[in-house]
Amino acid sequence: MVLISKASWSPDYGDALSKTILFFEGQRSGKLPPTQRMTWRKDSALRDGFQMNVDLVGGYYDAGDNVKFNFPMAFTTTMLAWSVVDFGPFLGSELQHTHEAIQWATDYFLKCTNIPGLVFVQVGDGSKDHNCWERPEDMDTPRTSFAVNTTNPGSEVSAEIAAALAASSIVFRSFNTIYAAHLLSRARAVFDFANTYQGSYNHAFGHSICYFYCDYNGYQDELLWAAAWIYRASRQSYYSDYVLKNLHKLDPPYSKGSMLEFGWDSKHAGINILVSKARIADHLKPNPFMVNADKFICSVLPDSPTKSVSYSPGGLLFKPGGSNLQHSIGFSFLLLVYARYTTIINKTIHCGDIVIKPSRLAQLAKHQVDYILGDNPLNMSYIVGYSNKYPQKIHHRGSSLPSIDAYPSKLQCHEGSFYFFSSKPNPNILEGAVVGGPDMNDKYKDSRADFPHSEPATYINAPLVGLVAFFNYTR
Template sequence: MKHVGSCVLCCSRLKLKNEEKTYFFQWYFYWMVDLVGGYYDAGDNVKFNFPMAFSTTMLAWSVIEFGKFMGPELNNALDAIGWATDYFLKATNTPGFVFAQVGDPHGDHNCWERPEDMDTPRTAFFVSAENPGSEVSAEIAAALAASSIALRKFSRNIAYSERLLHRAKTVFEFADKYRGSYNDSLGPYVCPFYCNYGGYQDELVWGAAWLLKATKLPYYWNYIKQNIHNVKNFGEFGWDSKDAGINVLVSKLLVNNPAAKPFTLNADKFVCAVLPESPLVSVKYSRGGLLFKTSGSNMQHATAYSFLFLVYAGYLNKANKKIDCGGGVLASSWRLKNLARRQVDYILGSNPLGMSYMVGYGQKFPKRIHHRASSLPSIDQHPSKIDCKGGSTYYETQNPNPNLLLGAVVGGPNINDEYVDSRADFVHSEPTTYINAPLVGVLAYFKSHPS
C-alpha cells in the first residue's frame, strides 16, 4: 500500500495546475482569482469554506490549549493551520467579497476522480453586500483570529499573525454589516451539502468571541453581550452550530469574573446534556459507550464534544467548582476528562468490534474509506488519466484502498456499534476535516496525561 501521508487534517492539499488560477463566473462578474490552497472537506474534491473555516478554528484552538503537549508534531499542526490561513487570506482579499466555495459539488459528486485528474467545473462562489453570507464570513473571521493567537503563541512569525488578525477584523465587520445567510444566495450550491440550518447569529458571536480573545478590545465584549440572546442552543456544537463552544470559550476567558455567569450557566447545561448519568442528558450512547447525535458523520460529535469537555475541565479546575446536574449527579473536572478519554479510547479500538476508526492505527481499521484520492491508484502506479466515470470500478471494488490516508478518522459505526467497511456507506466510511481537527488537541492532551 502507498501512504497518502500522515494528515493532521485528513484531506488532500495539492497545488493543482488547473486550479492555480480559478476562473470565476457568477451573475455578471468574470475574472481570474488565485484560490490555490485550502482543504477539501472530506472525500470529494470541493472546497467548502464554511466547514473548512470551522476545522481551521478547531485546529487552532487545539494548538492554543494543548500545543505545549504536541512535541515535534506542533510544527506540523502550525503548518497545517498556515496552509488554511494562506488560502483564507486569498479568499477574503477582494474588498466587499468573501469566497465561500470552489468547485461545483453536483458535478463533482457525479464523478469519482483523482484530484490530479478532476475536470469538473472549478467555479468559485462568493458572498457580497448584495448577497450576504454572515455564517461563512464570520466563521472565516473566527478561523483567522484563532489562528493568529496560535501562531503568535508558538511561532516567531509575529508579522503574519498580525496580518491574520487585521484580516479577521475586516471580515468580521463585513459579516456583521451585511447580515444574511448564504443559503439564500448560494443555496443551490451549498445545500444540501453544507446548508446552514442553525442560522448565522451564532457564527457572529463566535467570531466576536475569538476576536475578544485575540485583541482584548471592549468592542467585542460589548458585541457579545448585546447579541448573546440570539445564541440559544446550548447543547449544540459543530460546523453548523457554535453555541456550546461560545459558552465554553467565554467562560474560560472570564474565570471568576461575575460577567461570566450566563456563559458558565449555559456551559454547565451543555455538560449536563451530554453526561450519560445526568438526568438532563439529551444525547444517546451506544452500548459500547460512543456518543451519538442524530446526523451523519457521527464521529464529529464525539471528537468536538470531547474537546469542549477537556477545555471546560480546565475551567472547572481554575474556578474550583463542580457542576450540579440534579439527581445527585455532580460533574467534576475529572469526570469530564474521563468521558472525553472514553470517547478517544473507543475511536482508537476500545469498542465491541475491537476496531480502530483511525486509518492506519492498530491492526484493524477501515480499509475502504469513502475518499477519492485514497481509493484510486496513484499517478506513479497509473500515469494515464482516469476520467469522471473511469473511477467507478475502483469505487465499486471490494479491494482495500490502495493509498492509506494515515490518521484520518471516518464517520464511524452505527448506534449498535456495527460498522460495514464500504465506500458506498459514506455516512459511516467518509473521513472529514472537522472530525480530525478537534481530535488533534484531545490526543495531544491524553498522550501527555496517560493516566
Template sequence: MALSPSSVGLRVIVFLSLLCNAFPYAPHSHRHRIANHNYRDALTKSILFFEGQRSGKLPSHQRMTWRRDSGLSDGSALHVDLVGGYYDAGDNVKFGFPMAFTTTMLSWSVIEFGGLMKSELQNAKEAIRWATDYLLKATSHPDTIYVQVGDANKDHACWERPEDMDTPRSVFKVDKNTPGSDVAGETAAALAAASIVFRKCDPSYSKTLLRRAIRVFAFADKYRGPYSGGLKMAVCPFYCSYSGYQDELLWGAAWLHKATKKPTYLNYIQVNGQILGAAQFDNTFGWDNKHVGARILLSKAFLVQKVKSLHEYKGHADNFICSVIPGAPFSSSQFTPGGLLFKMGDSNMQYVTSTSFLLLTYAKYLTSARTVVNCGGSVITAGHLRSIAKKQVDYLLGENPLRMSYMVGYGPKYPRRIHHRGSSAGGGGPLPSVATHPGKIQCHEGFAFMNSQSPNFNVLVGAVIGGPDLHDRFPDDRADYEQSEPATYINAPLVGALSYFAHSFGQL
C-alpha cells in the same frame, strides 16, 4: 564576541522557533496509570491526515507522497488566486464553511494543548497555515468572501483523483448583495484563532490574520443573512446553514474578544448575546452550530480571566455539560450499546471528537478556577469530564464491540474501504495513485474503482471516518459515505484531545 548579521538572523530564527513551540500548560496527570493506546502515534497520524487533503502546489517536504499537485487554476474563473486550501472530505470541492471551522478547531487545539504537543506542534501549525494562507486569499477583496471552488453536483457525479479532476472549478462568493454572515463569522473566528497561534513565533503573520479577521467580522455583522440563502443551489444540501448565522456571529465575536482583548467585542457579546442565541438549549457542536463552542470559550473569560460580565456563560456551559453526562439528571444524549456518543447517522464521529475536545477544554478551565459543575444535585468534577472524553477517544481508537479503530492506519484493524476518491486505490483494480498510473483516468471510469471490494491502496493515514451506527455496526463499505467518509472537521478537534492524552500518559 561580535556576531555577524547572518548569525544574528539565525539566532533570531531559532528564538522565534522556540517561541512558536511555547504553549506552557501543566495538565491534570494520568502518568501513574497505564495507557490504553499509543495516543502519541494517533496524534501524529491525526495531523498527517491533513496533508492528504491538501489542494494546490504541494511543498517539497510533503509526507503523504501519493498525493500530487491539484487545483492549480482555482479561482481563475473570477480572475482571483484561490489555489491551496483543503478538500473537505472524500470529494474534490473546496467548501469554505467547513474549511474555516476546521481551521478554528485546529487553532483551538493548539491554543489549549499546543504546549503538550512537542515535536508535533510544528506539524499542527503547518496544517493551520495551509488553511489560513488560503483564507487570506479568499478574503482579499473587502466585503467579499470566496466561499467555494468547484461545482459540487458535477464533482459528485465523477469519481476522479484530485490530480485528474476536469469538472468545473466554479467559484462562488458572498458579498453585500448576497450576504453570508455564517461563513463570514466562521472565517473571522478562524483567522482570529490562528492569529493567537502565530502571535509569538510569526508576529507579522499574526497581525495580518487579526486585521483580516476584524474586517471580515465587520462584513459578517453589517450584511446579515445565511449564505445558503443566495447560494442554495451551490452549497445545499452539502453544507447548508441549518442553524442560521446567529451562532457564527457570537462565535466570531468570542474569538475576536479573545484575540484582541478589545472592549468593542465584549460589549458586542453583552449587547447581542441573548439575541444571537447564547442561552439557546442545544448540545450539538460542529461545522454548522457553534453555540456550544462559544459558551465554553466565553466561560473561560469568566472562570479564568475573571470577566464578571460574562458570568452567565458558566451557567450556559454547565447546561451543555449536564446534557452529555450519561445518567445525569438533565442528560439528553444518546449512546450506542458500546458507549459511543451518538448524535446522527451521517458522520457521527465529528460530534464525538468535537464533544471530547470541549469536555477536556472545560475540564481545564474548571481546574484553573478550582470549581465544578452541578447537575441537579450531582457534582461533576473536571476529572469526570476527562474520564468521559477518554472513553470516547478510546472507543474511536479500538475499544468497541468490533475492536475496530476508526482512524485509518492506527491499530491492527481499521477501515480499508473509505469513501475517498484519492485514496480509493488497490492492487486489485481501484483507483491508482498518480505515481503508479500517471495517465488520466476519466470521470466515469473511476466508478469501477469506487464499486470495487478491494481495499484502498493509497492509505489516507490518520483519517477518522464517520463511524459505526447506533448499534455499533460498521460495514466498511466505500459506497456508504455516511459511515465511511473522512472529513477535516472530524480530525481537527481530535488533535487537541490526543495531545492531552499523549502527554497525560507520558508519551510526549
C-alpha cells in the same frame, strides 16, 4: 452504558497524534510543498479562481470529494487553532506540523478575503463533482468560484472565516508576529463585513451550496463565535461588548439552534465554553455563559437526569445524523477544555442532584477517544493506518483510486466507478483519516458506498488533535 475494558489494550496516543495531523496533507489542494509526506498525493486545482481573475489556489478538500467548502474548512481551521491555543505544550514534535496544517488554510483564507466587500465561500461545483469518482489530480469538473458580497451576504461563512483567522493569529504570534498581525487585522475586517451585511449564504446560492453545507440554525452564533475569538486574540473591549450585547440573539427567533449543539454549523456550546474561559462576563451574576456551559455538560454526561444524547452499548456518544464521530470528538473536546478550566477555578457542576467534578469530564472525553482508537466491541480503530485493524475501504476518491505514480494516465469522470465498487481495500492509505464511525449498535460495515459511516472529513479530525495530544502527555 457499558465501557469496554481490556487489560491487554494500551493506546498509543503519540502515534494517533502523528497520524491525525498527517491526514491534513492528504486533503491539500493546490501546489504541494517539497515537505509533503503523503507522497501519493500530487498537485491539483492549480487554476482555482482564474475565471474571476483571482488566485484561489490552496486550502483543503473537505472530505472524500474534490470541492473546497469554506464553511466547514473555516471551522476545521478554528478547531485546529484551538487545539494549539489550549493544548500546544502537549503537541511536542508535532507542533510544527500542526502549524503547517493551520497555515495551509489561513494562506488560502487570506486569498479568499483579499477584496474588500467580497468573500469567496466555495470553489467547485458540488453537484457535478459528486457525479464523478476521480482523483483530485485529474478532476475536470467545473471549478466555479462562489463569493458573497454586500448585496448577497453570507454572514455564517464570513464570520467563521473571521474566527479561524483570529484563533490562528494567537497560534502564530509567538514566533511570526507580522503574519499573526495580518491574520488578526483581516479577521476584524471580515467580521465587520459579516456583521454589517447580515444574511445567510443559503439564500445567495441555493442548491449550489445548501445541498451540501446548509446553515440550518442561522448565522448569529457565528457572529458571536467570531467576536469571542477576536476578543481572545486582541483583548479589545469592543468585541467583548459585542458578545454581551448580542447574547440574546442565540435564542429564537434569531437562531434556530440549541445551546446543546456544537459542530461546523452550530457553535452554541462552543461559544459558552470559550467565553466561560475568556471570562468576558465575570462581572455578571449569574454568568450566563457558565450557566449554559453547565447545561451543555449535563446534557452529555451519561448519568445526568438531563442527558440529551445517546450512548451505544460499547459507550460511544451518539447524536442523530451521519458522520457521528464528529459529535463524539467535538463534544469530547469541549468536555476536556471545560474540565481543565473548572479545575483551575475549583468548580463543580450540578446536574440535578448529581455533583460532577472536573475529572469526570476528562474521564468521559478519554473514554470516547479510547473507543475511537480501538477500545470498542469490534477491537478496531476508526483512524486509518492506526493499529492493525482499521477501515480499509473508506469513501474517499484519492485514497480509493490508483495514484498518479501507479497509473499515470488520466482517469475520466466515470472510469473511477470500477474502483468505487471494487471489493478490494483502497490502494492508498490516507493515514490519520477519521471516518464517520460505527452505528448505534457498535457495528461497522467497511463499505465505500456507506458514506455516512465510511467517509472522513477535516472537521472530524481537527478537534481530535488537541484531545490525543493531551492524553499522550498525561497518560
